[in-house]
Amino acid sequence: MAAQDTTSFPLSYNLTPSTAARAEAEREAILADPGFGKHFTDHMVVVDWDVTEGWHDARVVPYGPLQMDPASAVLHYAQEVFEGLKAYRHADGSIWTFRPEANARRLQRSAHRLALPELSVDDFIESLRQLIALDGDWVPSAPETSLYIRPFMFANETFLGVRAAHRVAYYVIASPAGAYFAQGVAPVKIWLSTEYSRAGRGGTGAAKCGGNYASSLLPQVEAYENGCAQVLFLDSESGEHIDELGGMNIFFVHKSGKLVTPALTGAILEGITRDSVITLAKDRGLEVEERHVSINEWKEGVASGEITEVFACGTAAVITPIGQLLGNGLSIGDADAPAGELTMSLRKELTDIQYGRLPDRHGWLTRLDA
Numbered sequence: 001m002a003a004q005d006t007t008s009f010p011l012s013y014n015l016t017p018s019t020a021a022r023a024e025a026e027r028e029a030i031l032a033d034p035g036f037g038k039h040f041t042d043h044m045v046v047v048d049w050d051v052t053e054g055w056h057d058a059r060v061v062p063y064g065p066l067q068m069d070p071a072s073a074v075l076h077y078a079q080e081v082f083e084g085l086k087a088y089r090h091a092d093g094s095i096w097t098f099r100p101e102a103n104a105r106r107l108q109r110s111a112h113r114l115a116l117p118e119l120s121v122d123d124f125i126e127s128l129r130q131l132i133a134l135d136g137d138w139v140p141s142a143p144e145t146s147l148y149i150r151p152f153m154f155a156n157e158t159f160l161g162v163r164a165a166h167r168v169a170y171y172v173i174a175s176p177a178g179a180y181f182a183q184g185v186a187p188v189k190i191w192l193s194t195e196y197s198r199a200g201r202g203g204t205g206a207a208k209c210g211g212n213y214a215s216s217l218l219p220q221v222e223a224y225e226n227g228c229a230q231v232l233f234l235d236s237e238s239g240e241h242i243d244e245l246g247g248m249n250i251f252f253v254h255k256s257g258k259l260v261t262p263a264l265t266g267a268i269l270e271g272i273t274r275d276s277v278i279t280l281a282k283d284r285g286l287e288v289e290e291r292h293v294s295i296n297e298w299k300e301g302v303a304s305g306e307i308t309e310v311f312a313c314g315t316a317a318v319i320t321p322i323g324q325l326l327g328n329g330l331s332i333g334d335a336d337a338p339a340g341e342l343t344m345s346l347r348k349e350l351t352d353i354q355y356g357r358l359p360d361r362h363g364w365l366t367r368l369d370a
């Protein structure tokens, strides 16, 4: 499934250190309460691509606004893909990231689907190291905090014709992230969208592209209006099977300890957290089924006691217990019920590996600061 690398050489970088880098005191004040996606580090990575030269001009430059032509293709046709991963500070001060080669390969698959050029796995990982080399001090050290890294790629050719762009740019920016659940992990309510879909057969559901998010924002508004944190989408063909949330995959825990998650149909984003949860569950000897799950199975399973826990997973929030599903004339579960035991224990095991508190038995960690 891995796409072919289109560059056979490692990119070499030019560095332009920022003259406006925040002083230590200012940085520490931000790191004390970073929130999520609000503050950005002092630098960013940029690599250009065009049809004749391929990838070239790799550089780390001061973080700042881009100058773009108003006719830049991405602004009109949304030819854009992105990734999300985290840098974790371990107790000895070292900086690590989690399964970056999986993000690199997914970026290649997303790029392929959006007719964008592919960046090699090595160049992807090197781009993270280059940013951390200058901005490593932005990786916070308080429990459950991290530096969220956002690589992205878009068509920046000045051209209004409709075709794959001949000029593309790849960027990496980073944003310190506080503990997602500052008050302790609490179950969330989610909203079932019956009117809107996020993906269809042959569409871009398995690509991590901004366009998928654009179409999820209106149902997300509906979710907020109904007191819910996120939207759950059904498959667009039958309207019965559960696909995933707007930005997270979903798991059901059965009373036997078995885990069930929707199978990857091409409409579902292949989450790296999802894959890691499956591996950790199998390591424990638990059965894992990847198959269709209908809303009816969820409803009846909760009523009969067959389904005991439900959780969502993704890099940003790791594992989030789902207390209740609400929809038009529908309510399943209880938002006030405590978080499930297996949900919380898988969450702890995964974060313990990420923060270096448990052995990395699957070779999932890559050191970024050495």
Ligand SMILES: *Cc1c(COP(=O)(O)O)cnc(C)c1O
Binding pocket: 084, 208, 244, 245, 246, 247, 248, 249, 269, 270, 271, 272, 273, 274, 313, 314, 315, 316
């Ligand atoms: C990124 C994303 C996920 C989660 O993927 P991870 O690799 O686990 O972070 C799930 N669904 C969608 C739609 C996503 O964009």
